[in-house]
Amino acid sequence: MADLKISIAGMEFKNPVTTASGCFGYGEEFRDFYDLGLLGGIFVKAVTGSNRNGNKYPRMAETPSGMLNSVGLQNKGVDHFCEVIYPGLKDLNTQIIVNVSGSTIEEYVKVAERINELEGIPAIELNISCPNVKEGGMAFGVVPSTATEVTRAVRDVYKKVLMVKLSPNVTSISEMAKAVVDGGADVLTLINTLLGMAINAETQKPVISTITGGLSGPAIKPVALRMVWQVFKAVDVPIVGLGGIMNATDAIEFMLAGASVIQVGTANLIDPMVAPKIVKGINEYLDRHNIPSARDIIGALKVC
Amino acid sequence: MKKFAHDFQVVGNTRLNTRHFILELKAAVPLPEILPGQFVQVLVHNSPSTFLRRPFSIHFVDYSTNTLRLLVQVKGEGTRHMGMLAPGDTLNLVYPLGNSFSVPATHKVLLVGGGAGVAPLMFMGDYLNKKNIRPDFLVGFRSADEVSQIDEYSKFGKVYLSTDDGSMGEKGFVTQHSVFKQSPLPYDRIYCCGPDAMMHAVSKLAAEKGVACEVSLENFMACGYGVCLCCITQTDKGNERVCIEGPVFDAARLKWQSNG
Numbered sequence: 001m002a003d004l005k006i007s008i009a010g011m012e013f014k015n016p017v018t019t020a021s022g023c024f025g026y027g028e029e030f031r032d033f034y035d036l037g038l039l040g041g042i043f044v045k046a047v048t049g050s051n052r053n054g055n056k057y058p059r060m061a062e063t064p065s066g067m068l069n070s071v072g073l074q075n076k077g078v079d080h081f082c083e084v085i086y087p088g089l090k091d092l093n094t095q096i097i098v099n100v101s102g103s104t105i106e107e108y109v110k111v112a113e114r115i116n117e118l119e120g121i122p123a124i125e126l127n128i129s130c131p132n133v134k135e136g137g138m139a140f141g142v143v144p145s146t147a148t149e150v151t152r153a154v155r156d157v158y159k160k161v162l163m164v165k166l167s168p169n170v171t172s173i174s175e176m177a178k179a180v181v182d183g184g185a186d187v188l189t190l191i192n193t194l195l196g197m198a199i200n201a202e203t204q205k206p207v208i209s210t211i212t213g214g215l216s217g218p219a220i221k222p223v224a225l226r227m228v229w230q231v232f233k234a235v236d237v238p239i240v241g242l243g244g245i246m247n248a249t250d251a252i253e254f255m256l257a258g259a260s261v262i263q264v265g266t267a268n269l270i271d272p273m274v275a276p277k278i279v280k281g282i283n284e285y286l287d288r289h290n291i292p293s294a295r296d297i298i299g300a301l302k303v304c
Numbered sequence: 305m306k307k308f309a310h311d312f313q314v315v316g317n318t319r320l321n322t323r324h325f326i327l328e329l330k331a332a333v334p335l336p337e338i339l340p341g342q343f344v345q346v347l348v349h350n351s352p353s354t355f356l357r358r359p360f361s362i363h364f365v366d367y368s369t370n371t372l373r374l375l376v377q378v379k380g381e382g383t384r385h386m387g388m389l390a391p392g393d394t395l396n397l398v399y400p401l402g403n404s405f406s407v408p409a410t411h412k413v414l415l416v417g418g419g420a421g422v423a424p425l426m427f428m429g430d431y432l433n434k435k436n437i438r439p440d441f442l443v444g445f446r447s448a449d450e451v452s453q454i455d456e457y458s459k460f461g462k463v464y465l466s467t468d469d470g471s472m473g474e475k476g477f478v479t480q481h482s483v484f485k486q487s488p489l490p491y492d493r494i495y496c497c498g499p500d501a502m503m504h505a506v507s508k509l510a511a512e513k514g515v516a517c518e519v520s521l522e523n524f525m526a527c528g529y530g531v532c533l534c535c536i537t538q539t540d541k542g543n544e545r546v547c548i549e550g551p552v553f554d555a556a557r558l559k560w561q562s563n564g
């Protein structure tokens with residue numbers, strides 16, 4: 001049995017497998033399937049300053065090897081999170097990280113301040129990359145100077161581990177990575193969804209209500225791997241990698257490219273048991289290759 | 305309620321007509337309690353264009369043989385592949401999902417279904433019979449060649465029939481059937497499943513006649529177990545998830561805007 005423990009920015013993960021924001025709810029629904037203590041961590045659904053209804057139905061289109069969504073940060077706001085949802089999360093035997101979203105810098109700061117008070121939540125993941133809200137969201141994540149600004153503003157009030165989730169909808173991901181590290185990010189998560197579109201030729205209409213939406217699943221994996229690799233070479237902070245991970249082999253590829261921890265997103269929507277299967281598969285891979293620790297494969301890509 | 309992801313064995317695939325078939329699936333472990341109105345999410349293998357699972361109502365449950373049945377209408381790639389399954393093949397299901405039809409505190413019950421929307425009504429009929437309730441069925445089909453299983457429904461209650469082209473039963477949509485011309489309606493509760501337009505029309509009629517009505521929605525779904533928020537419908541409580549708070553809703557609570 002290989003050692004699966006990973007430590008980043010002073011946080012201990014019992015294994016490198018975590019679940020991506022928006023693809024795991026608040027974990028509640030997955031308790032019907034397995035013990036959440038099997039996971040390295042859970043990144044919970046985006047939390048904003050106040051209640052958001054999200055976008056209109058239809059919010060989803062199936063696309064080749066992936067899906068397009070336009071959920072649009074539907075959630076009941078940070079007060080509801082702290083009062084109703086947090087009590088059910090704080091004693092789970094896994095790391096809980098809150099995905100923080102907003103439309104203005106003030107909103108990000110307000111949410112981060114509230115989450116900072118919560119015991120048992122060691123980190124937030126700043127979502128400056130959501131393509132599904134009209135104002136803000138992705139806008140912060142595609143211009144380096146505003147990305148630095150929002151990160152710095154949150155850094156000033158947030159005292160624990162600050163992760164920032166990057167958008168792939170940029171010309172240079174390394175430049176964006178450097179910008180948020182300058183702003184004070186401890187860890188980088190990448191990637192969020194790629195902006196995409198689906199059309200129904202029969203009805204001659206867009207498939208989702210917002211016309212464009214976020215593409216996820218195996219279709220984006222090569223882009224995500226490339227970005228993790230580029231960022232790994234460009235900055236010194238740990239990386240949480242994701243984008244189209246469906247199995248342990250995909251997860252290992254992300255770790256070889258430089259991710260210390262991986263997130264499973266869309267795959268949870270297809271196989272509710274996928275995350276524990278990936279934990280098992282990583283262990284088998286390490287044993288098969290006589291590698292003593294999961295840490296040993298981080299960024300271990302052999303480039304000749 | 306505990307949910308499972310299990311491989312089922314295909315033990316039967318019966319063609320009803322050119323567009324519909326029934327899959328009979330056997331579980332390797334004893335089936336958990338399943339309620340009428342609940343659904344399964346099917347993983348379609350070997351089809352490059354079906355990435356997500358496909359949701360289907362549970363058409364019938366037989367605990368004695370440990371099997372359940374799905375009534376499937378061929379729509380696109382996923383259902384076409386399912387239609388080619390043969391005994392011995394396996395199919396992975398996530399189940400049982402969603403809420404269920406309520407148990408009525410009355411014997412005067414009407415079950416209304418159209419097209420593949422009749423699927424959950426067979427199971428509901430059986431379930432009600434076991435509670436000593438014999439419901440009436442009102443089922444609508446496109447034409448006579450799609451009318452099927454009338455004898456099966458008849459085991460559980462009286463069956464009224466309509467076809468769009470009048471080739472069998474009364475002509476027209478279910479809402480035009482003489483059952484709905486009665487005043488007052490001889491029912492205390494209506495359960496309905498079918499195309500959105502039909503459910504909306506039935507729920508309006510029910511409201512006009514002062515009869516409580518539950519509908520089973522079929523919104524597009526990604527997960528089917530409540531985590532992606534893709535399947536929402538607008539209700540008097542805001543956006544609710546059709547796969548968790550539904551698929552069965554009290555029709556009076558729905559806004560109907562989001563479902564076309």
Ligand SMILES: Cc1cc2nc3c(=O)[nH]c(=O)nc-3n(C[C@H](O)[C@H](O)[C@H](O)COP(=O)(O)OP(=O)(O)OC[C@H]3O[C@@H](n4cnc5c(N)ncnc54)[C@H](O)[C@@H]3O)c2cc1C
Nearest residue numbers: 060358359360361376377379380381382383420423522524
């Ligand atoms: C709870 C529930 C229960 C159901 N029960 C049954 C049942 O018992 N029997 C049955 O036959 N069917 C049932 N359905 C419907 C069934 O799930 C679909 O017909 C099936 O998924 C179609 O799959 P496919 O791959 O064959 O077709 P697809 O190729 O996926 O699509 C068929 C059609 O739908 C359109 N479409 C697909 N996704 C979207 C979208 N996001 N937005 C707009 N248009 C879209 C496509 O363009 C196409 O015209 C149920 C659905 C739900 C949600």
Ligand SMILES: Cc1cc2nc3c(=O)[nH]c(=O)nc-3n(C[C@H](O)[C@H](O)[C@H](O)COP(=O)(O)O)c2cc1C
Nearest residue numbers: 020021022046127191192216217243244245265266
């Ligand atoms: C339905 C859905 C909802 C999502 N919601 C969020 C969200 O609230 N916050 C966020 O940062 N990312 C969100 N994402 C993006 C995922 O966390 C992830 O970055 C992306 O889907 C790529 O990974 P994947 O291919 O493994 O799914 C969402 C993705 C999906 C499919």
Ligand code: FES
Nearest residue numbers: 528530532533547
């Ligand atoms: S389909 Fe994912 S929440 Fe309903």
